Amino acid sequence: MRRGRQTPPARRWVQGGLLLGFLLLFARTAYRGRDVLDWPVHLVFRLDPLAALAQWLAGGASILTAAWLGAGLLLLLTAGLGRFFCGWACPLGTTLDLLGGGLRRLLGSKKRQASLPAWTAPAVLAALTSATLLGLPLLGLLDPLSVLLRTLTLSLHPLFDAAAKGVFAGLDRSHLPIVAPAGEALYEFVKPRLLAFGKPAFLLSGLTGLAFAGVVALELRATRFWCAHLCPLGALLGLVSRFSPLRRRRSLACGACSACEAACPTGAALDDPADASLCVQCGACAQSAAPRPPAGPGGGARRPLPSRPGRSDGRC
Ligand code: SF4
Numbered sequence: 001m002r003r004g005r006q007t008p009p010a011r012r013w014v015q016g017g018l019l020l021g022f023l024l025l026f027a028r029t030a031y032r033g034r035d036v037l038d039w040p041v042h043l044v045f046r047l048d049p050l051a052a053l054a055q056w057l058a059g060g061a062s063i064l065t066a067a068w069l070g071a072g073l074l075l076l077l078t079a080g081l082g083r084f085f086c087g088w089a090c091p092l093g094t095t096l097d098l099l100g101g102g103l104r105r106l107l108g109s110k111k112r113q114a115s116l117p118a119w120t121a122p123a124v125l126a127a128l129t130s131a132t133l134l135g136l137p138l139l140g141l142l143d144p145l146s147v148l149l150r151t152l153t154l155s156l157h158p159l160f161d162a163a164a165k166g167v168f169a170g171l172d173r174s175h176l177p178i179v180a181p182a183g184e185a186l187y188e189f190v191k192p193r194l195l196a197f198g199k200p201a202f203l204l205s206g207l208t209g210l211a212f213a214g215v216v217a218l219e220l221r222a223t224r225f226w227c228a229h230l231c232p233l234g235a236l237l238g239l240v241s242r243f244s245p246l247r248r249r250r251s252l253a254c255g256a257c258s259a260c261e262a263a264c265p266t267g268a269a270l271d272d273p274a275d276a277s278l279c280v281q282c283g284a285c286a287q288s289a290a291p292r293p294p295a296g297p298g299g300g301a302r303r304p305l306p307s308r309p310g311r312s313d314g315r316c
């Protein structure tokens with residue numbers, strides 16, 4: 001089996017750029033003594049169909065309001081292109097790729113795919129929708145963008161803020177000729193852009209951080225475990241992507257090497273065509289495909305697809 005780069009380089013750049021953009025918008029949400037938000041900090045949430053659905057179910061928005069414009073656009077694009085948002089744009093998906101990969105390297109753990117049935121995420125979506133209809137706003141609470149934003153606000157930014165202020169205070173106290181003035185200048189530059197106006201401390205910091213750590217730790221169980229089996233927004237996009245004509249299929253030149261199955265982060269490539277509700281259009285299967293084996297007795301023959309729990313062979 002050929003092992004090499006398992007994701008198209010363009011995807012890395014797009015994911016990195018969009019995550020950076022999300023973090024930049026997050027940094028602009030911090031209170032800095034002015035009551036005016038001069039950046040479109042809600043931009044990502046305007047594209048979130050789950051947030052619009054949660055708002056609508058809670059009776060806060062008509063189906064024709066602006067909340068649905070961006071969300072409708074994303075649903076329309078998903079119906080045409082599949083779950084590209086999950087593979088290329090979602091800031092939590094990118095964060096899981098980064099932290100999950102780092103964690104696996106650190107612990108020497110292998111990449112694994114989850115063996116749960118494909119209906120788990122839709123079941124989570126149905127349960128959260130029912131709870132929201134009954135007055136428990138769980139749909140909004142477990143929206144992946146809310147999860148990431150909450151973690152950044154309550155846990156990660158306060159930690160970063162405390163650490164950075166500690167370092168700057170240390171530099172200042174050092175009274176070293178070049179170091180102390182350089183630290184002071186850097187502090188003046190960073191303070192209005194990245195540091196908190198006051199001293200942020202939140203009651204739920206620990207719990208929120210632990211919940212996020214749990215989502216990241218699931219990467220050791222399987223790559224993109226949260227995305228394939230728990231995320232309610234992923235489930236919604238997965239349902240819509242079933243209409244997409246864009247399906248990953250094995251070519252007739254398939255050498256049955258299983259490289260695509262091993263590279264696939266969600267397990268979608270175990271089926272042929274790939275399961276549209278799980279495929280995040282990351283391109284790793286095509287990137288990892290091995291060259292066709294030499295012609296000969298049995299050469300190039302496809303091997304039967306393995307059976308997966310909760311589904312029949314080859315179903316898409
Ligand atoms: S499944 Fe959810 S968390 Fe994962 S990439 Fe898609 S929207 Fe983001």
Ligand code: SF4
Binds near residue numbers: 264267
């Ligand atoms: S089938 Fe291919 S494109 Fe789809 S998620 Fe798996 S590796 Fe990515």
